Amino acid sequence: MKKHIVLLPGDGIGKEVIESAKDVLSAIAEEFNHLFSFETHEIGGAAIDLYGTPLPETTVNACKQADAVLLGAVGGPKWDLNPSHLRPERGLLGIRKALDLYANLRPIKGFKNLLHASPLKEEVISGSDLLIVRELTGGIYFGSPSERRDNGQVVVDTLVYTRREIERIVDKAFKAAQGRRGRLTSVDKANVLESSKLWREIVEEKKAQYPDVAVEYVLVDAAAMKLITNPTHFDVIVTENMFGDILSDEASVLTGSLGMLPSASINESGVGLYEPVHGSAPDIAGKGVANPVAMILSAALMLRYSFGLDDEAKMIEDGVQSALDAGFHTADLRVENGRQVGTTEMTKLIVDFI
Amino acid sequence: MKKHIVLLPGDGIGKEVIESAKDVLSAIAEEFNHLFSFETHEIGGAAIDLYGTPLPETTVNACKQADAVLLGAVGGPKWDLNPSHLRPERGLLGIRKALDLYANLRPIKGFKNLLHASPLKEEVISGSDLLIVRELTGGIYFGSPSERRDNGQVVVDTLVYTRREIERIVDKAFKAAQGRRGRLTSVDKANVLESSKLWREIVEEKKAQYPDVAVEYVLVDAAAMKLITNPTHFDVIVTENMFGDILSDEASVLTGSLGMLPSASINESGVGLYEPVHGSAPDIAGKGVANPVAMILSAALMLRYSFGLDDEAKMIEDGVQSALDAGFHTADLRVENGRQVGTTEMTKLIVDFI
Numbered sequence: 256m257k258k259h260i261v262l263l264p265g266d267g268i269g270k271e272v273i274e275s276a277k278d279v280l281s282a283i284a285e286e287f288n289h290l291f292s293f294e295t296h297e298i299g300g301a302a303i304d305l306y307g308t309p310l311p312e313t314t315v316n317a318c319k320q321a322d323a324v325l326l327g328a329v330g331g332p333k334w335d336l337n338p339s340h341l342r343p344e345r346g347l348l349g350i351r352k353a354l355d356l357y358a359n360l361r362p363i364k365g366f367k368n369l370l371h372a373s374p375l376k377e378e379v380i381s382g383s384d385l386l387i388v389r390e391l392t393g394g395i396y397f398g399s400p401s402e403r404r405d406n407g408q409v410v411v412d413t414l415v416y417t418r419r420e421i422e423r424i425v426d427k428a429f430k431a432a433q434g435r436r437g438r439l440t441s442v443d444k445a446n447v448l449e450s451s452k453l454w455r456e457i458v459e460e461k462k463a464q465y466p467d468v469a470v471e472y473v474l475v476d477a478a479a480m481k482l483i484t485n486p487t488h489f490d491v492i493v494t495e496n497m498f499g500d501i502l503s504d505e506a507s508v509l510t511g512s513l514g515m516l517p518s519a520s521i522n523e524s525g526v527g528l529y530e531p532v533h534g535s536a537p538d539i540a541g542k543g544v545a546n547p548v549a550m551i552l553s554a555a556l557m558l559r560y561s562f563g564l565d566d567e568a569k570m571i572e573d574g575v576q577s578a579l580d581a582g583f584h585t586a587d588l589r590v591e592n593g594r595q596v597g598t599t600e601m602t603k604l605i606v607d608f609i
Numbered sequence: 610m611k612k613h614i615v616l617l618p619g620d621g622i623g624k625e626v627i628e629s630a631k632d633v634l635s636a637i638a639e640e641f642n643h644l645f646s647f648e649t650h651e652i653g654g655a656a657i658d659l660y661g662t663p664l665p666e667t668t669v670n671a672c673k674q675a676d677a678v679l680l681g682a683v684g685g686p687k688w689d690l691n692p693s694h695l696r697p698e699r700g701l702l703g704i705r706k707a708l709d710l711y712a713n714l715r716p717i718k719g720f721k722n723l724l725h726a727s728p729l730k731e732e733v734i735s736g737s738d739l740l741i742v743r744e745l746t747g748g749i750y751f752g753s754p755s756e757r758r759d760n761g762q763v764v765v766d767t768l769v770y771t772r773r774e775i776e777r778i779v780d781k782a783f784k785a786a787q788g789r790r791g792r793l794t795s796v797d798k799a800n801v802l803e804s805s806k807l808w809r810e811i812v813e814e815k816k817a818q819y820p821d822v823a824v825e826y827v828l829v830d831a832a833a834m835k836l837i838t839n840p841t842h843f844d845v846i847v848t849e850n851m852f853g854d855i856l857s858d859e860a861s862v863l864t865g866s867l868g869m870l871p872s873a874s875i876n877e878s879g880v881g882l883y884e885p886v887h888g889s890a891p892d893i894a895g896k897g898v899a900n901p902v903a904m905i906l907s908a909a910l911m912l913r914y915s916f917g918l919d920d921e922a923k924m925i926e927d928g929v930q931s932a933l934d935a936g937f938h939t940a941d942l943r944v945e946n947g948r949q950v951g952t953t954e955m956t957k958l959i960v961d962f963i
């Protein structure tokens with residue numbers, strides 16, 4: 256298989272972990288006889304420094320032509336006081352919109368050897384395995400008006416969804432549930448928001464098309480509770496952009512190993528952007544100690560979702576598990592009797608496995 | 610002191626626990642020579658059944674004339690399929706707006722003897738003591754337009770704040786922080802929302818007036834994580850309506866005893882509505898097993914915030930602690946070697962203490 260991949264290292268540890276993903280993918284290409292070509296572009300703070308914009312045209316164009324995109328992370332204190340349009344996050348929001356990456360998929364599953372690091376009691380978190388499907392290109396993130404009025408005395412943001420935007424993300428979630436344990440939790444605030452009422456209606460309409468999926472509705476506030484008290488309750492959660500932002504970050508700390516969590520953002524033609532859930536971690540950037548696993552597992556998701564290469568994805572995941580089983584880990588994790596290694600050593604362990 | 614209190618039992622266990630609060634307040638009145646008069650009105654599902662509306666005029670008028678309001682809980686499966694305007698929650702939203710109860714205060718502090726029931730590890734939750742100050746009458750809950758457009762193809766909700774609405778809640782939170790450990794966390798999504806940017810600007814402006822309070826800004830997604838990984842980090846959290854809804858519910862399960870948590874909703878003249886954080890629990894309603902403590906502690910908050918009766922509030926809180934210390938608890942809690950009692954017994958224990 257011949258695939259062209261755009262790498263967007265971004266800022267901070269993004270620059271380090273993207274190299275790890277590239278090494279692992281090169282090993283996979285060799286092992287399975289694929290041809291993966293790579294092209295690197297700037298986004299976020301790095302792009303602001305070089306081109307005066309967090310999302311240069313050349314980056315957008317390259318991504319549009321690629322078969323998939325890997326992103327490291329964006330942001331850092333250097334750009335924190337910049338005006339809105341010159342903030343690194345704008346690059347991220349911009350590329351999501353430009354590629355129409357409407358479906359953000361975040362699988363959250365603890366690693367057995369790492370569950371001890373969870374803030375939750377082991378009996379609460381053990382066995383949890385959930386997928387959050389977040390709508391990523393609509394809602395209050397992109398609605399207009401979003402502005403001051405009356406001389407700055409009033410401020411307005413707008414949550415907008417089209418029926419079609421809701422339908423496609425709901426379909427995506429139903430399909431994901433079919434491929435898992437067949438349970439879908441739709442999260443909304445239907446007792447207050449009109450948009451949530453439409454969301455619920457659409458899930459109700461779609462239900463008939465997926466008779467093998469059991470559907471439930473949970474209000475966003477109740478979901479925020481239940482994720483903590485009963486995380487094993489969930490299989491697939493589907494929700495709108497802002498609720499998904501909050502709940503997926505909440506869920507990401509439950510297993511105690513944020514540095515291991517990948518994410519995928521996909522459009523209708525299957526092209527996707529894959530990135531770790533963690534941020535650019537400016538405090539440890541450049542020190543060679545960053546955990547590359549979330550980025551490497553994001554590359555595995557790319558192989559599976561965008562290229563349909565299941566065996567290859569599985570091999571990467573097995574490689575990660577085997578490194579953990581052997582007791583290796585990076586500085587962000589505490590493992591009893593473990594052997595702490597840096598970014599390149601951790602990567603090499605996984606490459607060697609392949 | 611002479612005070613007139615409106616009781617709104619509402620639905621489910623609300624009807625039971627409101628009696629407990631009344632009994633405890635009567636004991637306090639006797640002990641401290643106050644005159645508390647009570648008047649009961651309907652709200653929520655009970656009001657729908659009797660008057661065809663979740664918030665009758667007579668209820669609103671009575672509350673407007675009262676010195677304070679105690680609310681049990683609203684809602685239940687019986688009304689779940691009703692159209693929006695005939696849902697019990699509308700009564701709650703309506704009374705908040707009618708009394709301009711802009712400040713929702715939720716103190717969250719674990720009881721030592723109950724922390725073992727927390728989903729979090731004891732070393733994570735132990736020592737946490739935080740207050741969430743949620744804006745309650747603005748934002749996307751009340752903004753218009755909130756409607757379908759283009760034949761139902763598009764749906765819109767609107768997040769609106771006036772500068773004055775933000776200023777008053779921020780002031781409230783700064784003052785609360787002064788009376789506590791002097792730390793304020795303002796939660797927003799300033800990297801995406803215009804309303805959050807104004808919110809942050811106003812906190813920055815106000816800061817100078819409260820030099821004894823240390824301020825930090827945390828994005829809502831990061832706050833959802835930090836509440837779990839490091840709950841002891843927080844003293845006072847201030848945030849807008851929807852974020853406050855999600856985060857305060859998230860926080861309410863951290864200590865493992867939701868049935869113990871009170872809340873206060875206050876307006877500018879100090880009149881307040883006090884209610885437990887838990888809901889109407891239709892599954893156990895009418896069985897005499899509901900935990901009355903959250904309702905009783907809500908009455909204590911009323912004494913403190915609306916009537917300035919600190920000693921009296923303290924006595925109720927001590928009464929609750931002493932019942933717990935003696936090993937008594939309701940069915941919602943598991944206490945090793947504890948003695949399980951019903952709603953009336955638990956209430957009596959606290960009344961006897963007074």
Ligand SMILES: CC(C)[C@H](C(=O)O)[C@@H](O)C(=O)O
Pocket residue numbers: 344347348500800801830
């Ligand atoms: C950086 C920010 C705009 C972004 C979001 O809120 O979508 C991030 O929090 C995320 O979840 O990917």
Ligand SMILES: CC(C)[C@H](C(=O)O)[C@@H](O)C(=O)O
Pocket residue numbers: 446447476698701702854
């Ligand atoms: C019932 C509902 C409208 C309400 C809210 O969201 O405000 C409730 O969740 C609460 O937090 O008091």
